[in-house]
Amino acid sequence: MAQFYIDPSASNFQAFKDLPRDEPIHMLNLLQYRELAEYPEGHEHHGNGWSGRRAYEEYGKTSGPIFSRVGGEIVWRGAFQTMVTGPDGKDWHDGFVAQYPNSGAFFAMIKDPDYQLAVVNRTAALLDSRLMRFSPGESGGGFG
Structure with missing residues (x-):
């Protein structure tokens, strides 16, 4: 049976917290949207018929100012085409x-x-996701 991930496990989040906190980080996000967003009953967007993608756009709109305020920026974005490996x-x-x-x-x-x-x-939008922390490296050049 397929396993889906929306939020970090306690052990994964602890591993994140245990890493150095004073250096730049890159967070790789992989997103798989629900066909229809699943908002909790009573939420202002519950039952509005939004797609998962539309709900994620709302997440971007509502979280974007906070992301910018803490110094975050998107350094790469892409649309999935096919799994190679x-x-x-x-x-x-x-x-x-x-x-x-x-x-x-x-x-x-x-x-x-x-x-x-x-x-x-975000929670309403996603069927599955991955969030991975990386230490930024140099870009350009070859694989080595």
């Missing part, structure tokens, strides 16, 4: 790399009360 049947809709000045900026974003309201849109 990886499991069959695992199609991502979109991917992007978010850069933060340090992990403290990421923590400041997710603790912000306005972000906590905005993230409901």
